Amino acid sequence: MTAVPSRVPESFALVFLGGAVGTGLRYAADVLIGTIGDWPGATLLVNLIGAFALGWLYGRTSSRRWRLLVGTGMLGGFTTYSALAVQTQELLDHAPLSGIAYAAATVAVGVLAAQVGSRLGGRR
Structure with missing residues (x-):
């Protein structure tokens, strides 16, 4: 989505x-949740919630501003994504199977969350 030049300041502000x-x-999620076992629980949670919410938003509205x-x-x-990449690398360094599982679960469940969010948002 490219911004119309007259809308650039408004787009930037939004x-x-x-x-x-x-x-x-x-x-706040990092402070409150932190890690869950070996896994960076806060990063996992925010990425899954974010995937669901973004799917819902894009299924629900076409409003440029929203x-x-x-x-x-x-x-x-x-x-x-950057924390996901670094934390996965850290897990791979000391617990390779856990690192692979964490990365795979994040991507697979994230795609599923986005799809569910999109459907609940109204897009079929």
Whole structure:
């Protein structure tokens, strides 16, 4: 989705505000949840919730503003691929099977969560 030049400042503001909320929520999840056994539970949880919520949002609305504020901004700030990649590498270093399982579960359940969210949001 490319922004119309006259809408760039508004688009930036929406993404910025949503991102600020999303990153704050992700930090709260890190503090409150942390790890679950060997797995980075907070990262897993925010990525699965984010996949579901993004699927729901895109199934529910075609509003450019909502997609920028909530999808790109808040959920983009809330979810984290970079932490997933680094934490998977750390698990692979000391518990290879756990690292493989964590990465596979995150991707597989994330895709399923996005599909369920999309269907519940109204997209068939």
